[in-house]
Amino acid sequence: MNQQQNAALKSMKEWLAHPDELGKEPAKIELAGEFDLHELHYYIFKYKKSILGKWLLGVCGGYEPGETEHCGHVFSEMEPYEETTAKEKAIAMVEMIRSYxxxxxxxxxxxxxxxxxxSAEDKEExxxxxxxxxxxxxxxxxxxxxxxxxxxxxxxxxxxxxxxxxxxxxxxxxxxxxxxxxxxxxxxxxxxxxxxxxxxxxxxxxxxxxxxxxxxxxxxxxxxxxxxxxxxxxxxxxxxxxxxxxxxxxxxxxxxxxxxxxxxxxxxxxxxxxxxxxxxxxxxxxVLNWIYFGLYQEGKTWNAYTYGMRMFGKEEMEVLQADAKPEELRNFLLDIVYYVLDGNVTLHAGETLGFSENQKLPITCSKSEVLEGSTLKIGFTANK
Structure with missing residues (x-):
């Protein structure tokens, strides 16, 4: 790492160690990227509160060329780090700081x-x-x-x-x-x-x-x-x-x-x-503003997936190899998403889901076919 990168790393650690933030240095921290914004240079960091914890996102800057003193834009919402969205979220944090x-x-x-x-502590957490x-x-x-x-x-x-x-x-x-x-x-x-x-x-x-x-x-x-x-x-x-x-x-x-x-x-x-x-x-x-419902065909069957549930602390969902029309499959998944978000429902693998007394749709969890990480797979039954 060069001198400016080391300075940014030190500043990020110090910010996280403040009593109002982590209260201690992160168990692990790595430089994850860089970008320029408003003629200043910024560094993206991923860090862990504990060795076995999730990677979280932080940003530090901005730096003039060759300088080691930043302008005060050091921040983290302590949200999960995702490589595909880290840069855009880091830019968003910088813009928030710039806007006081x-x-x-x-x-x-x-x-x-x-x-x-x-006062509802579980839901708030x-x-x-x-x-x-x-x-x-x-x-x-x-x-x-x-x-x-x-x-x-x-x-x-x-x-x-x-x-x-x-x-x-x-x-x-x-x-x-x-x-x-x-x-x-x-x-x-x-x-x-x-x-x-x-x-x-x-x-x-x-x-x-x-x-x-x-x-x-x-x-x-x-x-x-x-x-x-x-x-x-x-x-x-x-x-x-x-x-x-x-x-x-x-x-x-x-x-x-x-x-x-x-x-x-x-x-x-x-x-x-x-x-x-x-x-x-x-x-x-x-829901249609929040969640994208992806559809793609394999042979004579259709697959569907959600994108956006993780923003709400929920698992993304998929329906695979469904013998259904695409609009029927999309509406099926839309109903489940609305049910989960409206009622703050957490679905678990091994459970079943149903919209009637006799309907029991199996729920499993496995690596996603199209997204990063794992998703919940929902069994599909066509309406008769």
Whole structure:
């Protein structure tokens, strides 16, 4: 490691050892990547609280060329490290810090957070293990109408960062109006205009997954900038974090330069995202905004899988070699996902699942056919 990398490693360890964070140095820590943002250099770290624990994600920077002193952007949400999403999540954390995330978090924690703490300890602990929520609104030009975005948030979702102390608190913008952060109900939402496309054509590659929108790849290829939306706040219930993300992204979808929404492993059509978000106004869960339902054919049978359940601390699911029409299979998996998220249900291998007294669908767990790691396999029975 060079001198700057060693300095970043030392700073990351010191930050994690603070009493308000891990309270000790991590049992293991490794440099996992690097990136440049806003003309500064950043380092991605993966670390473990204990030797047998999961890898977690951290970021440290930014550094001027040849310097060993960072500008204070050292942070970790202590969420699981995943190689495929580490860079985007690290960028999201940096943008949050740039938008005075730490200042706002301290202000909020000093006030209402202690009073609003959820007494349901088991559920809260499970929620806190879920990752942060983020999405990328793809733009044709590196520009946005911030005034319109504020109006759409207020009109469509009653979110106002010019509110009094009893409502959404203390929205702040940076000097060049490229980012802002707002505190809403125990959560922090950060929205940043990034004048560059999603790195390494990641959005283009994942757009090909969207079988519902033939124009997804073309839209992803055409984007030259993005609006990054991130929601943090482990004290808030995980579903509320997810709902807030959908509200902010839906408001961004009304920008004149919007091309698509990159989230949950694919690129969604803006109008589809807006339509799906209407579930919130009807008191339902916006499952189609949160979860991508993949479908692919093998011979005469169809397979389906979810992408996005891990954001909620749940296992991804697959249905394999089903003798069914693709829309029937997708709706079958959609019903299960809604049941799991709405009721905070945890499915286990060896159990059965049913939507009637006599229906008993077997649940197993094994290595995924299409995703990293293991998934729950749900037995499929066609409706007669």
């Amino acid at each position: 995330w730490m200042e706002q978090a301290q202000k909020y924690e000093a006030g209402k957070m202690a009073k609003d703490h959820d 499970n929620d806190s293990q879920a990752g942060s929520f983020l999405g990328f609104v793809l733009l044709s030009k590196p520009e946005w109408n911030l005034s319109q975005l504020k109006t759409d948030l207020k009109t469509d979702w009653d979110i106002d960062w010019n509110a009094d102390e009893n409502e959404a608190e203390d929205g702040e913008e940076n000097a060049d109006n490229t980012s802002f952060v707002i505190c809403v109900g125990g959560m922090m939402a950060a929205v940043s205009l990034i004048e560059a496309p999603v790195p390494e054509e990641e959005a283009v590659a994942n757009a090909a997954n969207n079988y519902m929108w033939p124009g997804a790849v073309a839209a992803a290829k055409a984007h030259t900038a993005q609006i990054l939306v991130a929601v943090l706040g482990n004290q808030a219930p995980v579903l509320e974090r997810g709902k807030l993300l959908v509200k902010f992204i839906a408001a961004c979808c009304k920008q004149e330069t919007v091309l698509g929404v990159y989230t949950s492993g694919t690129v969604f059509q803006p109008q589809f995202y807006l339509d799906a978000a209407q579930m919130l106004t009807d008191g339902g869960l916006p």
